[in-house]
Amino acid sequence: MNASIEGTLFVVAAPSGAGKSTLVNALLERESTISLSVSHTTRPPRPGETYGRHYYFVERAEFEREIAEGIFLEHAEVHGNLYGTSRTTVQELLGQGRDVLLEIDWQGAQQIRASKPDCVSVFILPPSRAELERRLRGRGSDSAEVIERRLRNSRGEIAHAHEFDYILVNDVFDEALAGLQAIVRAVRLRGTLQWRRHEALIAELLADEAG
Ligand SMILES: Nc1nc2c(ncn2[C@@H]2O[C@H](COP(=O)(O)OP(=O)(O)O)[C@@H](O)[C@H]2O)c(=O)[nH]1
Numbered sequence: 001m002n003a004s005i006e007g008t009l010f011v012v013a014a015p016s017g018a019g020k021s022t023l024v025n026a027l028l029e030r031e032s033t034i035s036l037s038v039s040h041t042t043r044p045p046r047p048g049e050t051y052g053r054h055y056y057f058v059e060r061a062e063f064e065r066e067i068a069e070g071i072f073l074e075h076a077e078v079h080g081n082l083y084g085t086s087r088t089t090v091q092e093l094l095g096q097g098r099d100v101l102l103e104i105d106w107q108g109a110q111q112i113r114a115s116k117p118d119c120v121s122v123f124i125l126p127p128s129r130a131e132l133e134r135r136l137r138g139r140g141s142d143s144a145e146v147i148e149r150r151l152r153n154s155r156g157e158i159a160h161a162h163e164f165d166y167i168l169v170n171d172v173f174d175e176a177l178a179g180l181q182a183i184v185r186a187v188r189l190r191g192t193l194q195w196r197r198h199e200a201l202i203a204e205l206l207a208d209e210a211g
């Protein structure tokens with residue numbers, strides 16, 4: 001982390017149930033310098049979800065007021081609920097040199113690419129439709145109706161996978177996690193970031209030998 005260099009913005013998207021949150025949480029345990037952006041949503045909390053940790057749960061009228069006030073860096077309607085990312089939180093963290101990860105849908109990813117072209121985006125695929133359905137049902141967090149809607153919408157989301165910088169299949173969990181971690185590490189080693197970090201070393205290596 002270096003306060004004089006803006007952090008990297010990572011965007012992770014996937015159809016509901018592909019394992020995105022589980023992968024991202026495991027990544028954050030290993031890469032503690034990445035901050036996860038907590039979104040605002042009009043979706044009701046699931047059992048065990050808390051305000052400010054999983055989401056900022058708000059009423060639709062309040063969310064619409066916040067859209068009008070321009071507080072969102074991006075926002076979208078997904079599975080019948082509104083979701084959005086706070087502009088100031090993300091901007092402050094990036095300005096402090098921290099890397100920030102957004103767990104958002106493809107519509108939000110398109111908006112982020114337009115305003116932050118340097119972002120790095122990853123799409124997570126399930127290994128099969130049957131496994132996606134098994135994971136959604138196995139999670140036990142949603143009603144049958146909500147699960148049906150998410151499964152129906154998954155095709156529309158997967159159709160946008162090609163817009164992302166990286167695509168990972170979350171079949172064997174540890175392999176997918178290693179892939180995600182490899183992406184983060186490779187991005188951090190990009191020359192555009194490293195030459196500024198190592199400016200003094202590069203200058204020394206280039207210096208003419210004195211006398
Ligand atoms: N555009 C956008 N999408 C979001 C945001 N937060 C969550 N989402 C997406 O909304 C969808 C539903 O999320 P959620 O209700 O937590 O369900 P889950 O994906 O099944 O765990 C997922 O595709 C999320 O990535 C956000 O701030 N902006």
Ligand SMILES: Nc1ncnc2c1ncn2[C@@H]1O[C@H](COP(=O)(O)OP(=O)(O)O)[C@@H](O)[C@H]1O
Nearest residue numbers: 016017018019020021022135139170171172173
């Ligand atoms: N590689 C995997 N193999 C088997 N089950 C998985 C795998 N990855 C995630 N899961 C499980 O699938 C379910 C959905 O994962 P979750 O992270 O909530 O998905 P998403 O955030 O994409 O909606 C959870 O019960 C999770 O434990």
